[in-house]
Amino acid sequence: MSTKAIAGVFRTLETPDLRVLTGIELALGSHAYPPIEDIRKYANLPLDEVRFRLNLLQKKGLLRRVSPDMIGYEGYSLNYSGYDCLALNALVKAGAVDALGNSLGIGKESDVYEGLRGKRRVTLKFHRLGRISFRQTRRTRGFVASRSHTSWIYQSRLAAEREFQTLKLVHGYRVSVPLPIAHNRHVVVMGLIQGLELNDVGTIDAPEIVLNNILLNIRKAYVRAKIVHGDLSEFNVMVRKNGKVLIIDWPQSIRANHPNATDILRRDVEHVLKFFKRKFKTEYPIEQTLAYVMGQLQQPQAAA
Numbered sequence: 250m251s252t253k254a255i256a257g258v259f260r261t262l263e264t265p266d267l268r269v270l271t272g273i274e275l276a277l278g279s280h281a282y283p284p285i286e287d288i289r290k291y292a293n294l295p296l297d298e299v300r301f302r303l304n305l306l307q308k309k310g311l312l313r314r315v316s317p318d319m320i321g322y323e324g325y326s327l328n329y330s331g332y333d334c335l336a337l338n339a340l341v342k343a344g345a346v347d348a349l350g351n352s353l354g355i356g357k358e359s360d361v362y363e364g365l366r367g368k369r370r371v372t373l374k375f376h377r378l379g380r381i382s383f384r385q386t387r388r389t390r391g392f393v394a395s396r397s398h399t400s401w402i403y404q405s406r407l408a409a410e411r412e413f414q415t416l417k418l419v420h421g422y423r424v425s426v427p428l429p430i431a432h433n434r435h436v437v438v439m440g441l442i443q444g445l446e447l448n449d450v451g452t453i454d455a456p457e458i459v460l461n462n463i464l465l466n467i468r469k470a471y472v473r474a475k476i477v478h479g480d481l482s483e484f485n486v487m488v489r490k491n492g493k494v495l496i497i498d499w500p501q502s503i504r505a506n507h508p509n510a511t512d513i514l515r516r517d518v519e520h521v522l523k524f525f526k527r528k529f530k531t532e533y534p535i536e537q538t539l540a541y542v543m544g545q546l547q548q549p550q551a552a553a
């Protein structure tokens with residue numbers, strides 16, 4: 250189901266529906282496919298009501314029913330759509346979001362939507378791990394097969410948690426990132442950036458100013474917040490019309506004291522330098538630039 254469609258279904262849900270979904274979520278802590286009895290216990294509703302709601306929720310596409318010939322009894326599990334509804338419900342209740350709008354981007358491992366918080370436009374990033382391309386699936390087939398569906402949902406929650414915590418940390422050190430607003434389950438709510446992915450920017454009057462700005466933010470993250478982004482490229486830098494850059498997509502960031510931090514920092518910087526060389530013919534030497542972002546040089550030096 251598309252995230253947009255989920256917003257429509259979400260509006261039709263009543264309190265007992267959400268209690269049954271929550272009941273499944275809680276029962277999943279001790280059961281891969283909780284039976285109706287366990288769900289009833291957590292939902293704290295009469296059995297008939299739970300049965301009725303489970304049927305309804307299944308018709309709406311918000312859960313998975315596993316038949317007795319698969320597991321010996323009738324069991325239930327959440328899918329991403331059901332999990333989306335639980336997260337949206339919590340975010341609405343917390344006053345973090347009031348409405349879901351248009352798609353801003355379908356990433357490798359996320360769906361990103363515009364939303365409203367009061368009159369303010371915000372961004373909702375739904376983490377969706379496990380949605381892997383065919384080539385990657387082949388390469389890591391053993392890994393994928395050993396992972397249950399609920400485990401991917403859990404991994405997505407961890408990714409969202411990590412991303413939100415990192416956004417808050419680096420934002421506190423004035424690294425240019427979207428404003429972190431709220432987080433629930435696998436969803437992060439942050440400020441909306443009105444701009445383009447660096448990759449989609451056609452021409453830039455002074456590319457070295459934009460590049461210096463990106464490098465300054467890598468430096469602030471490393472020197473002040475002690476964080477390395479870890480997936481930096483022209484796809485994870487947004488540029489506003491006025492040339493201001495913002496760095497997005499932080500779930501895989503690592504601490505600067507991680508044993509591989511310097512290698513990963515080098516890779517991040519190389520991705521950015523290669524892009525500017527290819528697209529804007531702006532060329533910086535890697536070693537000096539690396540020293541600059543690590544705080545060992547005062548200026549990112551342009552080659553002669």
Ligand SMILES: Nc1ncnc2c1ncn2[C@@H]1O[C@H](COP(=O)(O)OP(=O)(O)O)[C@@H](O)[C@H]1O
Pocket residue numbers: 353354355356357358359360361372374427439440441442443446484485497498499
């Ligand atoms: N705060 C934001 N404001 C506007 N657009 C965003 C924002 N965050 C993400 N996007 C858009 O969604 C795309 C995917 O988001 P990203 O965080 O990079 O996730 P992924 O891990 O899926 O690449 C981005 O490339 C960008 O186009």
Ligand SMILES: [Mg+2]
Pocket residue numbers: 356484485498
């Ligand atoms: Mg990205």
